[in-house]
Amino acid sequence: MAPMKGEGAYSKGAWTAEEDRKLAEFIEVHGAKKWKTVAIKSGLNRCGKSCRLRWLNYLRPNIKRGNISHEEEDLILRLHKLLGNRWSLIAGRLPGRTDNEIKNYWNSHLSKKINQQGKAMATPAAQESPPQAADCAAEEERHGGGATGSRDPENISFESGEFLNFSGDGTYGLEWVNKFLELDDEDVDQWLAE
DNA sequence: AACATTTGCAACCGCGTGCTG
DNA sequence: ACAGCACGCGGTTGCAAATGT
Incomplete structure (x- = not known):
């Protein structure tokens, strides 16, 4: 398959607190699925992939960070x-x-x-x-x-x-x-x- | 103090797989 | 059966912070 190469239109790099907030709020209401839709409807100028990654690795509840025992x-x-x-x-x-x-x-x-x-x-x-x-x-x-x-x-x-x-x-x-x-x-x- | 190098982490990219029409 | 789409995975990269000289 050929993923949309035109994703250059999306922003890249580190997520801002504002973006995090938008994503978290959207997912709280609509759930964490259909990432492409999440990306579009949340008002974030990010691709779905990026939203998914950010959610799974950082924003998801019950995430433990650092201090690996x-x-x-x-x-x-x-x-x-x-x-x-x-x-x-x-x-x-x-x-x-x-x-x-x-x-x-x-x-x-x-x-x-x-x-x-x-x-x-x-x-x-x-x-x-x-x-x-x-x-x-x-x-x-x-x-x-x-x-x-x-x-x-x-x-x-x-x-x-x-x-x-x-x-x-x-x-x-x-x-x-x-x-x-x-x-x-x-x-x-x-x-x-x- | 200034610069160079190393380290650690967040994020990106490409590919494979499963689902749906 | 097939094609297209969406998702998930693992490898890699980029950059800021930490450390060394």
Whole structure:
């Protein structure tokens, strides 16, 4: 498909407080759907895409911003190990967090952390990782370059289907999260190997 | 104090997918 | 079955703030 290239007519860049207010007020009345309509009828000189992004990442109620806790960080690391760069899935398991925030946090904090750990672990003894974990690492490498490969559903086809059922809109899986957090890395690897 | 560099985050872009007529 | 549209996702970029020299 060919998205309207004529979107150059819309304003770009940082949102102003006034724009935020208009968008929030409109969505409060009409709901967050039909973003093109929202963009037009709210009186904002923005494209629908931009409105959607602003709402989801900033204006939406119950958004948590900043101060990612150690628990959340740990969960992100574990989920990323499982899922790769599937930020929306990861975000779906972190109530109040957005895919964009998690993606940014990963790129600016965690990826460096991983790199440093990777260098520290680059001793021969540290290289005997379970096959599945190795696959995940390779998967991460691939995700670093290309965009589309990560969407292959077969790449996340684990036996533990129930545990990893991300298909629904979900209840934010707090039980799932808690259960997951109780596992340490070895448990996770063992569980994956089953 | 001034400038250069790095970091972190908000926003944009292109593409894939699902829905609807 | 097909085309067009709208939405959602992940990668990337741009810029302000923070830090270093």
